[in-house]
Amino acid sequence: MTSQLLLLVSFLFGGGLTYYLTRKNYRDVKSIVTILESAENNKPLPALPSRIKDVYSFIIHRILKNFIEQNYLTIQLSERKYKAQAMELIALQSQLNPHFLYNTLETINWKIASLTGKPGNLNKMVENLADILRYALEGHNKPVILQKEIAYTLSYIDIQKVRYQDKFDVIWEYEESVKKYNVPKLILQPLIENSIYHGIKVKEGRCRIKIKIWKTGELLHVAVIDNGLGIDKERLAQIKDDLKRDIGETDHIGLYNTHKRLKLLYGESFGISIRSKYGRGTAVYLTIPI
Incomplete structure (x- = not known):
């Protein structure tokens, strides 16, 4: 009886943990996709993560950093081109x-x-x-x-x-x-x-x-x-x-x-x-x- 109870608890805990991690991964992946779509459509982007705590925050941080730097260079080039014209x-x-x-x-x-x-x-x-x-x-x-x-x-x-x-x-x-x-x-x-x-x-x-x-x-x-x-x-x-x-x-x-x-x-x-x-x-x- 005790072993069956422990098995049930382990199953419930494992299922809950799997659900939590799956949901978290889904949110993180969705955040990355949303950032990419916003960058593509020139929409406002979220702020850079305050700290990198996992692989997803690292990816988000790199995406935002690269986009901001690239966008800044693009704006500079556009301004220079406009002034030259x-x-x-x-x-x-x-x-x-x-x-x-x-x-x-x-x-x-x-x-x-x-x-x-x-x-x-x-x-x-x-x-x-x-x-x-x-x-x-x-x-x-x-x-x-x-x-x-x-x-x-x-x-x-x-x-x-x-x-x-x-x-x-x-x-x-x-x-x-x-x-x-x-x-x-x-x-x-x-x-x-x-x-x-x-x-x-x-x-x-x-x-x-x-x-x-x-x-x-x-x-x-x-x-x-x-x-x-x-x-x-x-x-x-x-x-x-x-x-x-x-x-x-x-x-x-x-x-x-x-x-x-x-x-x-x-x-x-x-x-x-x-x-x-x-x-x-x-x-x-x-x-x-x-």
Whole structure:
């Protein structure tokens, strides 16, 4: 009888101990799984164990310690990458502004040299230049509504029309509804400048620049199309390759800067694309997420 009682007590004790250990192991394993899921989903993590008392607390301690260290390094790398992109964006825009200023001052110098006693056009050019420079320098890299970008692009076109009298016409094609969307500042001017200096300026006769803006879904599309001289196949392939490989040493600095700015602002899938045929003209396209 006594042996049977002892056997029963041993059985109950063993069963209870097994249940306790199994339940504890289950809780510990569940805690590890929960920590891993929280880390994966960027949820708050528990504090590090105050002391390591068994293998499970050791595993939890190592998981949390490694995650915290790795997360800290990831944040540091992200901050450095963001700062590098911001600095590069500022540098690109700073590079673009002097380039534009140089070309515009060259135009003004030409006008002064050929002045025939009618300073009205010259005054207008200076006013337009002042407006554009003020626009370029204010607000740093903040986006602007398309309506404002168009207005200052018109000032740039007016300057160039004085320089290249009877050389080109500009056609705008867009719906009024698109003018409310935000775009990067000075996104149109470099494309028009490219048409004038590399297509229209070197071609005989009157030419045309068409600026087309339209929206599809959550994307805003811009196309600047000219019927200037165009680009031969070899040169076009070289320009596309330079843009793809992020080569900044190019005589198409406006295109390159615009391409680079779009990639920095919106990601690698954005940028500009070019189509051209020698003797027929060039079309430059870009897309901006709304």
